[in-house]
Amino acid sequence: MAYILNIDTALKKASVSVSLKGKIISVACNDTTLDHAAFLHTAIDKVLQQAALSIKEIQAVSVVYGPGSYTGLRIGMASAKGLCFALQVPLIGIGTLALMAASMIRVLPESQQEYLLFPMIDARRMEVFTAGYNQKLEEIMPARALILDNHSFLDLPQNSTPVFFGDGAQKWEPICTVSNALFTELSPLQNDLAEMSYKKFLSGNFTELAYSEPLYVKSFYTK
Template sequence: MNGIKYAPYCSRNTKHKNKTAILALILHIDTATAIGSVSLSENGVALETMENIEQRDHAATVGIFVKTLLERHHRSAEELDAIAVSAGPGSYTGLRVGAATAKGLCYTWNKPLIAVSTLQMMANGMKAAYEGADVFLVPMIDARRMEVFTAVYNKDLEPVLEPQAMILETQSFDPYMIAKNTIFFGDGAPKWQVLLGVRPNASFPAYHISAAHMVPLAEKSFASKHFEDVAYFTPNYLKAFYHPGKK
């Protein structure tokens, strides 16, 4: 299938330090940006991730990914413990697709719903590259013109600046860059890099968004039984409407 990527993903640490940890089989869905993906995890480790890397119509591929992953790993819907979804911010249409799919599966299969912040998911995905370093992680999702969806996280993935829609200005992140090395990444980072220019303590590494980056966050929510009300859950849009194909 054109634009479809099979992306096996292995965790560095396949053992839980806490032997009493609750382990689960979780399906993860991310359609918040131009790249849509679905990952299947077991016991906190992503078994495999499937990605739509070219098409913008996530609605046409997410269901196929879910079915294929379960079949390839010889799992049934009954064996799933929960469904996790990337809850935004991001593309208005993409978030609606992900939420509708996840809620539909939860209703059909009688499974709990876990919501994971898209920005925190991205920060978790970048965290491994800076393991042990005291840095600020700043995921950026492109919005319109000079606007991005962004937040600032510390090395423990705690929000220092809460998720928000921000119109970029040259001084937007000065307090963080003055304090320590600040990592900007995501599809909104390139325009910020152009605006900012070369600055000390500002790094712009490559980043590829993936539902696999949700795994430890969803596992934590499952262990603490932090579930959403399936009937009333809505994504965190942050603003009224955003479509990645329109500028």
């Protein structure tokens, strides 16, 4: 059985879970903003105990590699790589923005117009980390650091509904001039992370352990 340890320390709230066949069997969450270093290793022990597993039964480790908090990404990636080296198991990398998009498309109502998904992570002042995805979760705009103003996103197709979400969208909404824009809340990501990790595990889509690095987008972002 493919037990996967999932680590997400990319955003303000962190989670660690053990999943089996894409379903979470134990989870620990940290609601203390960015206090991820103190949380992580205790959480790993906790979820293993809850699942009645030894660390040696873990068959892969997945980690959310960014963008996000510089410190959080570094902590998560270092821990995940260390476990993979010690256990001799593969590393699965999940992009933060792709994960957010996968979570959002699952809950959006049916529409005659195509949704275009724009997850946003707060990057201080009027800047966000963002990317664009269509309904098939194909990337239509690569991950970037974007300074928002009232001219942003005005070149989108007229027959689509752009959806903005994530903590960065909160500062975009008051100045947004896209007439049909939809702003909505993002659900917790743990279940979608487990599902995405399992799909990559089945397909053998692993990250090269020796060369894997966080995706910072902007190297000086340290929030």
